[in-house]
Amino acid sequence: MLYPLKFQPLYKNVIWGGNRLRDYGFNYDPLPNCGELWALSSVEGHESVIANGFLADNTLNEAIEIYMGDLVGDKVFNRYGTEFPLLIKIIDAAQDLSIQVHPDDELAQQRGMSRGKTEMWYVMLADPGSRLVSGFRRDTSADEYTAALAAGHLMDLLHSEQPQPGDVFFIPAGRVHALGKGLMVAEVQQTSDCTYRIYDYDRTDKDGKKRQLHTAEAMDAIDFSGIRGHASTRYEARQNATTTLAHCPYFTTRLISFDSPMRKNLEDVDTFVVYLCVDGLAAVKSMETIVPMHTGECVLVPAVADNVELFCEGPSKLLEITIDTSDWHDAPNTDNDWLATFQLQ
DSSP: OOOOEEBOOEEEOOTTBOSGGGGGTOOOTTOSOOSEEEEEOOSTTOOOBBOSSTTTTSBHHHHHHHHTHHHHOHHHHHHHTTSOSEEEEEEEESSOOOEEEOOOHHHHHHTTOSOOOOEEEEEEEEOTTOOEEEEESSOOOHHHHHHHHHHTOGGGGEEEEOOOTTOEEEEOTTOOEEEOTTEEEEEEEESOOOOEEEEOTTOBOTTSOBOOOOHHHHHTTOOOOBOOSOSBOOOOOOTTEEEEEEEOSSOEEEEEEESSOEEEEOTTOOSOEEEEEEESEEEEEETTEEEEEETTOEEEEOTTOOEEEEEESSSEEEEEEEOOOTTOOSSOOOOTHHHHHHHTO
16 A cells, blocks of 8 residues: 655765755765755656655655556656656755756757756745846847856846745746855756756866856757846745645645644645655654654655645644646647746736
């Protein structure tokens, strides 16, 4: 019988990574830092391993192969097979991340990849003065961008903001973006590890080598439209309630801020539900199984679950992550009308 699944964390040492994940009980020795904790992954060669129950030590992909639609939902399995459609991370930036962009599905498939990368950030920690980049300050031409990049003035064209904990940023494929020093975020994205690095501040690694840039590859991926107003998503969180943070064809993410038990009916949900703890201590109970978790950990509730109960020790926050398949058709969704609607919110 299926049950809520918990996973072993995957630790990634990167040039800009920090060490704040140790504060939440994660031990990534002997790595000198952990810039990315992959909480849930189906990326080839980096598949999450189940940590609890009789499926422990099996990968997420292996579990999907066995349980198919019962685990992820019939529509999700029919579209993605044994590949889980989302990659969920905690990112800890001790230094600025590179200026980068991701391709959309169409461009990725033209270049031999299965899909592009649309993502979102939920800001967990933000040092005073920390900033991030999301898009251009105004509509920009490709020629203007190329000239600024060559002259070392790219940052003059980009829109930046100073985020606070709890802020949300939706990053559609094509948007130039970067996290800044002092930020820790939860990231929800399509299952893709494709990043086109545009600018990396001329940094060098321990061997004195600069990281590879993808200047030419990025050109066809970039959306040169300017950001109008704030890049962050406006929302109003309520205690002991569920608030939608992002909704697109690839994922729906909601925030649950609570200090007392909650019960949710999942009978009308035809896909998996992931609960990612972004603050505090919590537990998920479903299918007669209780799974505790702390900040940075996640639990995958199978699609066949009829309900879930959420518990916490003191005020806590969870991201509830799933996929809305109600508008899915046989072919993958390539209609970008959803993006225009989202940007108007």
